[in-house]
Amino acid sequence: MATVGEVFRRSLPETIDQVRDDSSSSSELHVLAVDDSLVDRKVIERLLKISSCKVTAVESGTRALQYLGLDGERASVGFNESSVLREIPVVVMSSENILTRIDRCLEEGAEDFLLKPVKLDDVKRLRDFIMKGDGKDGGETRIHKRKRQDDYASLSSPSPFPACDPSSPLMPSSSPSARSSKRAKLRNKD
């Protein structure tokens, strides 16, 4: 029973080096969509393409890391250690409306949480939000920037959250008011 996610990326690089070198931001979002269901991959791919995003759809977290060039043994840095990859907004999708899990996702730095089945309006709203958030104000609108491992030297690390890269434990950040507004928004989905 996998929890799935999407990773949004602004540029269209093929390797991590290209991500670092790419200083210009293209207007098209490139989304790395992760879902273990073939049906859902096909749907999310179409939803994103119709919303003018470039899409790469993969079937698992492992494949996602491989695509990003972070495969296990070969990776010299984890998803959150890389200063470039840390900037990539992460959106979590799940068919289960479990508030504690949603809260955890948001606390650990997810940009948003989408309840499946995902609708066209959800994707459009999200894309607009992400497009507005990045750029000149460099993620100021992003409420929970994911932190680096060394930022937490003095804190104890919790067990890795299953939806994210298990090799880089994520830490909760504060801002409960932002979380509660997101929570309220998600509750209304019922």
Added chain:
Amino acid sequence: MEVGQMQRRLIEYTKSLFMEGILDDQFLQLQQLQDESNPDFVVEVVSLFFQDAERLLNDITSALDQQSVDFPKVDAHVHQLKGSSASVGAQRVKNGCIAFRNFCEEQNVDGSLRCLQQIKQEYYHVKNKLEALFRLEQQIVAAGGSVPMMELSF
């Protein structure tokens, strides 16, 4: 039958599927994603759903047939089926899966078997209905007409 008649028949047929709760809003969402650049999108997604569902129903059947039932495994399969049926708008199948998961939690074999039967029925029912719907669409296209899109309000 001329194209206009066929189109009206398709709309009435589709409406009936919604009225009976066989399909829900998500099916309309899929139709919204279909256009001239992706004219077979709905058929393609639904075909993937059929393949997925049949595989999962087989897996669930085998798993329940074991001496000692691995309920977490059954639950995982049902969760997947719930997900894909929800994604295509197969409401009754999805609801069946929701009920099924309760029996899994209780580790109730008899309840699970009854639920599985129910879900199979609902699955074959929606499969027949959707295949009929796609045939109607094909007839319209073959006669030179275009497939009417459902209104979202009703």
